Amino acid sequence: MNPVAGIGLRSPHLAAVGRERPATGFLEIHAENCLAETPALQAVERLRADYAFSVHAVGLSLGSADGLDTAHLARVAALVKRLEPAWVSDHLSWSVSGGRYFNDLLPLPYTEEALEVVVRNVGRLQDALGRQVSIENPSCYLGFADSTLSEPAFLSELVRRSGCGLLLDPNNIFVTAHNLRLDPRDWLDGLPGPAITEYHLAGHATNDADGEPILIDDHGSKVSNGVWALFAEVVKRFGARPTLIEWDTDIPPLSVLLDEAARAAGMIETVVVAGGQDAARAA
Amino acid sequence: MPLALRDLQAAFAAHIMGADHADLVAAVAGDTIPAAARLSVYRHHVFESLGTALAATFPTVQALVGPDFFRGLARAFIGHALPAQPVLTEYGADFPAFIAGYESARDLPYLADVARLDWALNLAFHAGSGDRLQAADLLAVPAEHLPSLSIALAAGAVLISSRYPLDRIWETSQPGAASETVDLNSGASNLLVLRRPDDAAFVSLGAGEAAFMAALTAGMSLEWAAGAAFQADPAFELSTSFARLLALGAFAALQ
Numbered sequence: 180m181n182p183v184a185g186i187g188l189r190s191p192h193l194a195a196v197g198r199e200r201p202a203t204g205f206l207e208i209h210a211e212n213c214l215a216e217t218p219a220l221q222a223v224e225r226l227r228a229d230y231a232f233s234v235h236a237v238g239l240s241l242g243s244a245d246g247l248d249t250a251h252l253a254r255v256a257a258l259v260k261r262l263e264p265a266w267v268s269d270h271l272s273w274s275v276s277g278g279r280y281f282n283d284l285l286p287l288p289y290t291e292e293a294l295e296v297v298v299r300n301v302g303r304l305q306d307a308l309g310r311q312v313s314i315e316n317p318s319c320y321l322g323f324a325d326s327t328l329s330e331p332a333f334l335s336e337l338v339r340r341s342g343c344g345l346l347l348d349p350n351n352i353f354v355t356a357h358n359l360r361l362d363p364r365d366w367l368d369g370l371p372g373p374a375i376t377e378y379h380l381a382g383h384a385t386n387d388a389d390g391e392p393i394l395i396d397d398h399g400s401k402v403s404n405g406v407w408a409l410f411a412e413v414v415k416r417f418g419a420r421p422t423l424i425e426w427d428t429d430i431p432p433l434s435v436l437l438d439e440a441a442r443a444a445g446m447i448e449t450v451v452v453a454g455g456q457d458a459a460r461a462a
Numbered sequence: 463m464p465l466a467l468r469d470l471q472a473a474f475a476a477h478i479m480g481a482d483h484a485d486l487v488a489a490v491a492g493d494t495i496p497a498a499a500r501l502s503v504y505r506h507h508v509f510e511s512l513g514t515a516l517a518a519t520f521p522t523v524q525a526l527v528g529p530d531f532f533r534g535l536a537r538a539f540i541g542h543a544l545p546a547q548p549v550l551t552e553y554g555a556d557f558p559a560f561i562a563g564y565e566s567a568r569d570l571p572y573l574a575d576v577a578r579l580d581w582a583l584n585l586a587f588h589a590g591s592g593d594r595l596q597a598a599d600l601l602a603v604p605a606e607h608l609p610s611l612s613i614a615l616a617a618g619a620v621l622i623s624s625r626y627p628l629d630r631i632w633e634t635s636q637p638g639a640a641s642e643t644v645d646l647n648s649g650a651s652n653l654l655v656l657r658r659p660d661d662a663a664f665v666s667l668g669a670g671e672a673a674f675m676a677a678l679t680a681g682m683s684l685e686w687a688a689g690a691a692f693q694a695d696p697a698f699e700l701s702t703s704f705a706r707l708l709a710l711g712a713f714a715a716l717q
Contacts, residue, residue, distance in 0.1 A: 211548050216590030218660045238548025244468035251547055276475040279544040281508050282515070285474060288489070292467050321500035322491040325464040358500075360493065388499040395503065 184444040185233070186436040187425040193222050195433045200229055203440055205265065207233035207423050213262075214254045223262070232264040233377065233423065238280065241300045241314065242273035242287045256307045266377055266421070268313040268346045269304070271297065271334065288323035289333040294340070301341040313344035313376045318354040318383075318396030330355065331370050344376035347417070349410045350402065354383050354394040363409050372417040380410060380443055381425040399428035402439060407446065414450040422447065465489060478505045479541065512540045515550035520557060520580040523573060525635040535564060551588055554581060572626040572646060576635075579628055579664070582620050582655040586662035589618030595713035597705075603716070609685035613678055614714040618657035621675045622664070625650045629666050656710060665710060670698030675712070 183204030188196060196206070206226065213220050213234075223232075236255055239247060259267055272284035287293045297314075305312055316334060328336065338345060347370070349363075356363040382400030385392050402410075402424070410422075424439040465473065465485055473486040478501075490497035513536035517524045524532040539560045545553040558577035567573050594616050603611060622628065628651040630644045652672030653664040667675065673694035677687035691698040707713065 211550070214549055215551065215588035217588055240548075244466070244471055248547060251549075254549075273471060274548065276471040278546060279475060280546065280548050281475065281478060281544065282511050282548070282550065283504055283507050285471075285504060288464070288467070288470065290464070290467075296467055320503040321497065323470075323489055324491045325489060326491075358495075359491075386503075388495045388503065391495045393495060393500075393503065 184422045184424070184440040184447070185231075186433075186440050187235075187423060187427070188223070188226075189426065189430055190219060191430050192433045192436070193219055197222050197226065199433075201433065201437055203230070203437060204444070205231040205233060205421055205423075207235050207425075210234050210236040210255050210258055211238045213258055227262065231421075232262055233266040233268065233421075234259055234262060234264040236267070236269040237284070238274060238282075239269045239300075239304060240273045240275040240280075241269055241304065242271065242285075242293065242297050243275045243300065244273075244296050245275060245277070247300050247303055248275060252304065252307050259308050259310075266313060266346075267308060267310065268315055268344075268377065270315045270317050271330075271337070272317045284317045286317065286319050286321060286323070287333075289326040289328040289330060290323075291327065294328070294333060294336055297337055298340045301337065301343050305341070305343065311342065311344055311376075313346040314338075315346035315348055315379065316351050316355070318348075318351040318358075318394075320358055320393060320395075322359045329366075331366055331368070335369060335371050338371050338374045343374075345371070345374045346377045346379060347375050347413065347420075348379040348381075349413050350379070350381045350383055350406045351396060353403070353406045353409055354396045357392075357394045364412060367413065367416060370417070375417050375420055378410070378413065378420050378422040378443075379425055380406065380422060380439070381427075382406075397428050398425050401435075402442075407442075410443070411446055411450050414447050415454060419447045419451050474501075474504075477501055478508050479544075509537055509540055512545070512550075512553070513537060516540075516554055516557065519551060519554050519584050520577055522580050522632055522635045523561070523577050525637075526573065526576060526631070527567070527570070531566075535561070535567065538564065551584060554584075557581065572624070572628070572631060575622070575624040575626055575628055576631060578624075579622050579632060579653065579655070582622050583662045583664070586618030586620070586655050586657040589657050591657055591659065592617035593715035594711040595708065595715050597708060599716055610683045611716075612681060612683055613716070615675070615679055616657070616711055616714045618655070618662065619712050620655050621667070621672060621679060622653045622655060623650065623672060623676075624653075627651050628653055629664070632664075654707075654710070654712060656712060658711075668695060668698075668703075670695030671703050671707070674698070674703065675707070678713075 185203050185205035188206040188208050270284050274281050352363050380402045381398040384395045384397045386395050422443045424436050473483040477483050487497045516536045558574045561577050562574035627648045634642045652667040654667050655664045670691040674687050674691035677690040688700050
């Protein structure tokens with residue numbers, strides 16, 4: 180797979196991307212922003228000739244014990260059929276309970292019961308779309324005392340049982356590891372590398388939680404140095420994948436996102452080329 | 463005994479909405495950051511992100527009351543009614559009615575009507591453009607059938623009537639508009655909201671035109687709608703007004 184970096188396409192940049200067609204590897208849209216017949220959706224359709232697309236859902240609530248919302252599932256399936264994206268993804272989290280939508284990626288206990296729920300929901304999603312989807316590791320602000328599996332072990336088992344891919348977000352690993360006192364490099368151990376289909380990168384903020392710093396995954400700044408270092412480690416271990424720069428709050432000019440994507444592409448190339456040279460020397 | 467996942471999620475949901483739940487707090491792994499502080503990160507994000515979504519859907523309401531007042535208004539509404547599904551541009555249908563009953567906004571009696579206009583513009587923007595009625599379509603209808611013809615409004619088109627000068631209030635609330643005083647007693651307004659090719663917008667209708675569109679919306683025939691328009695405004699001219707509305711793309715293609 181060629182190393183390639185893309186950007187999350189957000190409404191403030193839609194006109195500029197349509198006009199300038201900047202050189203970037205691929206574009207990602209949020210499924211929930213593209214379900215109505217808006218001028219924005221028509222603009223996205225016009226961009227399909229020039230860019231590979233990723234459809235990233237944020238509201239399927241794959242961790243809901245209540246199961247999936249059939250109506251929403253049908254709308255996402257219709258969008259996927261229409262755009263025929265290269266990748267489709269959502270998160271290891273839940274956002275619906277009792278028919279109410281919380282608009283957040285809420286945390287799951289990592290138990291056998293939760294695993295069965297997520298495997299069932301991901302299976303239903305993949306059946307509805309007729310294709311594999313990738314599941315993203317979330318940013319966590321708490322862990323559950325009753326969890327019997329680590330997050331990467333849960334994801335590995337989800338991949339094994341459902342056949343889904345992994346969308347690996349090093350920023351989310353960094354945020355979760357800090358907040359839950361884990362070592363982010365240990366977190367990477369044992370992940371099924373071949374299942375990884377895409378990387379996400381974004382910035383995070385530091386807030387105060389009763390006097391202790393807690394990292395918040397707000398997608399509102401440049402990727403931090405610590406996350407770049409972790410990304411280099413991820414690429415070294417698992418290889419190059421399509422890599423996305425996400426920015427959702429305080430969205431800067433398009434050029435800032437493109438620069439971050441270029442930095443990611445450069446880092447992938449450096450790590451992969453260096454790795455190739457190491458391998459050549461070892462041989 | 464750990465909570466079953468469904469119960470854990472119900473307890474988490476209730477906690478976000480403000481009901482403390484001892485079993486949930488006990489289920490969260492504690493350390494130097496207490497479980498309650500960790501849970502509050504989620505509660506904060508749910509209210510903030512939904513508030514941001516409401517501000518995007520109701521920009522004129524926010525411009526009129528300012529971001530601080532709007533945040534409180536949005537928090538009250540979110541506590542009252544969470545979205546039922548994840549498409550946030552479809553969240554807020556009940557916001558205008560909620561504003562009408564919101565005690566702290568009682569001195570802004572026009573605010574609920576402004577919210578109705580923001581919501582109508584949002585709906586029109588997200589409606590497909592659909593096929594519009596063309597003058598040529600009417601030529602194909604036998605003349606004797608025209609009076610009994612029913613014509614539906616185009617997708618997204620809706621009439622918003624208010625006892626306040628909504629168009630003036632809206633205009634002075636737009637980004638970059640010069641600040642101006644609007645006389646709230648300067649008269650009622652009838653605004654026709656429409657989906658245009660690249661956006662949604664509204665035009666101001668006279669009393670006759672408004673009665674005409676209201677009658678068509680109610681399913682009345684052309685003849686009855688014209689009668690309602692004459693009643694509202696004896697100076698109503700059917701051919702002039704109909705041509706204007708047709709050119710605006712206000713009508714759906716005939717079924």
